[in-house]
Amino acid sequence: MSRASLYRYRLPMQPGVVLGDQRLARREGWVVVLEVSGRSGEGEIAPLPGFSRESLAEAVTAARDWLARWTLGKASEAQLAAAPPSVGFGISCALAELDDGLPAQADYRSVPLCTGDPDEALVHLAGLPGQKVAKLKVGMYEAVRDSLTVNMLLSGLPDLRLRLDANRRWTRERALQFARYLAPDCLSRIDFLEEPCARTADSLAFAAQTGIPIAWDESAREPGFTLRSDPGVAALVVKPGLTGTLAYCRQTLDHARQLGVTTVISSGVESSLALTQLSRLAHWLTPAVTPGLDTLSLMQAQLVRPWPGCDLPLWSWEQLEPVEMMP
């Protein structure tokens, strides 16, 4: 006997959270629960506004449709692969948990995300043990201000390395302006700059002209994108929650590895439920690369599965809204 359930959640974000070009007051999505012969598996379906092509309505419609067929034994992996990415990811995680297809082990490491006051970030990073790598958003202010922040962090902490992310906000000229203001002795400690320019050609030209390695993130999820081992491309950021089924994510990671491109598993600002699954996935498939999963600090609560060490309130199943499934 197969049983599928969907639960709607609406988690409040911290005040002032801006992702891409959108302010996000709350994070909405669904938890899918699959039960078969006393075993169960869970997954999270959470398209991210401004980053996912599918809307919340499209996601839940596709999820209810596939799940209705699954309970009748008439759904296929191919149909799931053709579903919107957030649906493919959430349901494939639940299916994987049903048959132990997602290893339970994780180390819950993450590269800290620097948000808010750079001086506070400096103090926080100074206290971190071991190899210091942090992520910093750029492109939201003037190029000179962003470069001053980068210079301050890297000169203040000689053992710090940075992942930067412009979310395709710059023109080539603005990106080059940013690079010109960077302290030359700091450049070697920038692991990569995600998505500097709106146009991929400009991002490649930026990498070639400045020697600053870039990483693809949003571009790699655009229709027609082909990953190549272009000079200057250091990494591919993979957000499984926005990419698709676990099988497709594995294919994507394997393809990048064959091209010699480092892969970094990253959060799509899912709840603690999916983030713990992403940590397991990173430990399994990209164990040598610390993932970018430090997004719980953007939220005001966790969801049914806590992230170890996080002291945000944990919402229980009773705080979720059951969704009526298709007959």
Ligand SMILES: O=C(O)CCC(=O)C1=CC=C[C@@H](O)[C@@H]1C(=O)O
């Ligand atoms: O990658 C990380 O370290 C954390 C996740 C993260 O930076 C992002 C998540 C979702 C959207 C963006 O704001 C941003 C990104 O573009 O990578």
Ligand SMILES: [Mg+2]
């Ligand atoms: Mg990014």
